[in-house]
Amino acid sequence: MSKDNQILEEFTSREYEHGWSIDLDADQAPKGLNEDIVRFISAKKEEPEWLLEYRLKAYRHWLKLTEPSWANVKYPKIDFQDMIYYSAPKTKKKINSLDELDPEMRATFEKLGISLEEQKRLTGVAVDAVFDSVSVATTFKDKLSELGIIFCSFSEAVKDHPELIKKYLGSVVPATDNYYAALNSAVFSDGSFCYVPEGVRCPMELSTYFRINAANTGQFERTLIIAEPGSYVSYLEGCTAPMRDENQLHAAVVEIYVKGHAEVKYSTVQNWYPGDKNGKGGIYNFVTKRALCAGDFSKISWTQVETGSAVTWKYPSCILKGDNSIGEFYSVAVTNNYQQADTGTKMLHLGKNTKSRIVSKGVSAGKSQNSYRGQVEVHSRAKGARNFSQCDSLLMGSECGAHTFPYIDVKNNSAQVEHEATTSKIGEDQIFYCTQRGIDEESAVALIVNGYCKEVLNQLPMEFAVEAQKLLALTLEGSVG
Amino acid sequence: MLKITNLHAKIEDKDILKGINLEVKPGEVHAIMGPNGSGKSTLASVLAGREDYEVTEGSVDFRGKDLLELSPEDRAREGIFLAFQYPVEIPGVSTTNFLKTAVNQIREYRGLDPLDAVAFLTMMKQKMKLVEIDQSLLSRSLNEGFSGGEKKRNEIFQMAMLEPKLAILDETDSGLDIDALKVVANGVNQLKSKENATIVVTHYQRLLDYIVPDFVHILYNGRIVKSGDKDLALKLEKQGYDWIKENVSL
Secondary structure, three states: OHHHHHHHHHHHHHHHHHHHHHHHHOOOOOOOHHHHHHHHHHHOOOHHHHHHHHHHHHHHHHHHOOOOOOOOOOOOOOHHOOOOOOOOOOOOEEEEOOOOHHHHHHHHHHHHOOHHHHHHHHOOOOOOOOHHHHHHHHHHHHHHHHHEEEEEEHHHHHHOOOOHHHHHHOOOOOOOOOHHHHHHHHHOOOEEEEOOOOOOOOOOEEEOOOHHHHHHOOOOOOEEEEOOOOOOEEEEOOOOOOOOOOEEEEOEEEEEOOOOOOEEEEEEEEOOOOOOOOOOOEEEEEEEEEEEOOOOOEEEEEEEEEEEEEEEEEEEEEEOOOOOOOEEEEEEEEOOOOEEEEEEEEEHHHHOOOOOEEEEEEEOOOOOOEEEEEEEEEEOOOOOOEEEEEEEEEEEEOEEEEEEEEEEHHHHHHHOEEEEEEEOOHHHHHHHHHHOOOHHHHHHHHHHHHOOHHHHHHHOHHHHHHHHHHHHHHHOOOOOO | EEEEEEEEEEEEEEEEEEEEEEEEEEOOEEEEEEEOOOHHHHHHHHHHHHOOEEEEEEEEEEOOEEHHHHHHHHHHOOOOOOOOOOOOOOOEEHHHHHHHHHHHHHHHHOOOOOOOOOHHHHHHHHHHHHHHHOOHHHOHHHHHHOOOOHHHHHHHHHHHHHOOEEEEEEEOOOOOOHHHHHHHHHHHHHOOOEEEEEEEEEEHHHHHOOHHHHHHEEEOOEEEEEEHHHHHHHHHHHHOOOOHHHOOOO
């Protein structure tokens, strides 16, 4: 891990040497946050009046809130007046070929199995016309629009589909929901919008081909997905490649609205810069993700592989409002060095015969702290609701911590709620068993951890699962021995 | 093939091996017997490179290499295989996946190309027959929920797949009923050749009815106190270990 951080460090500091990120900043807001800044952001983005009102309302509410402190994470107090809330999207410095890239950085890409074309896009290598990401994106966009699927940046959606944004923005995560959701609602930069019309099954993993384009959405990302009755979409967010950002705080909001008989599968691989091996630097990732299963027989499935960030605070949740709706949460959270993760889910059973399933796998190494926090709530109307939760923690070494905070609240006596939890250590016995068969120690750890996380990794789209497996191995490199 | 000279080893502050001398040649089967606590399993673990033990004196030459200098994985890649007394469970990892990783890392060490899926499966099918193991067992999580017999059979199957030069069977008979014992012994016998050697570590003579040793060594208090042919094992069975204890002046 430390080696990779070093690579990252070298790689990114080299970019700063060239000064690309400093000179292009003419188009940015002054430091700090007030109503004028909110107005500035909205004006820059040429937003309609109602959206400015939405932002201002959120901002005013945010002022009344206090920063939550219940999560099992420690970090220095954030000075919200010391941040810049708007800067025009920057273009990465172009380099001419991958040969100009730090060979160790390339080695990291190779270890992850990222294709050459993608490596180029990730590192800003000028690409030829055939593989230009914009033209690839356009081709797929055409195909999607034939089916009536809208998939675009959030800003584009505000311009082109204002009626949809107006109707659904804040419908799942209200602007007043929590401290960071309110902040996001006031100052969100950009993000993705997806709309799948009635009865349409989206034929491809959304964002597989777009994930690079989406990388530059800024620190307050906003995602909105709407699945009309009977539709299906699988959405992929994030990237296995290490991501570095000069913004320390990331507070995204993801809202998913699922109507009757529709299904949304949302997969995340998060690999933001976790800080160096002494815990310096690294991203704070405070995310609000929620899906509303509004219609009967609707389904939402969250899968996340969290390996990055210095501090993670994230609870993708399901509101199971429609009768017979289903919510699933599959999570792998890996922490190493001084990383801290407090992550889990909320399952809110409102409708009859609603079902939820939680599978959480935490892996802690180094001096990291890894917490699962989950809430299962069955309301009085939710006759026949069922939940199954399984929370496993795996410890590597003796200086890390694993914690489990399950909250269960059942108000209907026909409900069935099950919770299973295990804590285990990677044993020297297991490693010796592998090495005795000729497998080196790093591969042994990778094998054991991937086996342990198998249930969750199996939920990922195939090609992503392979990358994710390699990512787990890379994250834990050097944590044993 | 293997030459152990004056090997001393300890765990924490306890001396366990106190000067082992043993030579094993290709094609030979050696049985190491002894009462509980005599150091049998320690010897097996030290040869395989388990880190809990500290070698304080002596040397081990394996096919011209200083074995004690090698990491456990490199010892395995050089051709040492340890059939564990208590095979370890690895949830979520199938025997197939585990062995594919092992086989290909060993091949890489030896400068060979990795086996592709087809070649690997062909090899597996062939070896499965040899040790009478069921396919379904191999796709389950390694050793998880296996019966005692299944675990030991799986060890022998792994041995068949990795084709070691020197196989060390650590109390492979413990916890086996007679039928399972026969299957395991049969597998070991099938894998015997002029080029490889076997060390059978056991407490009881019973296994040696099925895996017939060329040499029997009695380990007591960290030393080999008596060596002989298979009749020594029979004598031991009849007279018990007390006979040895009385005959050894320490």
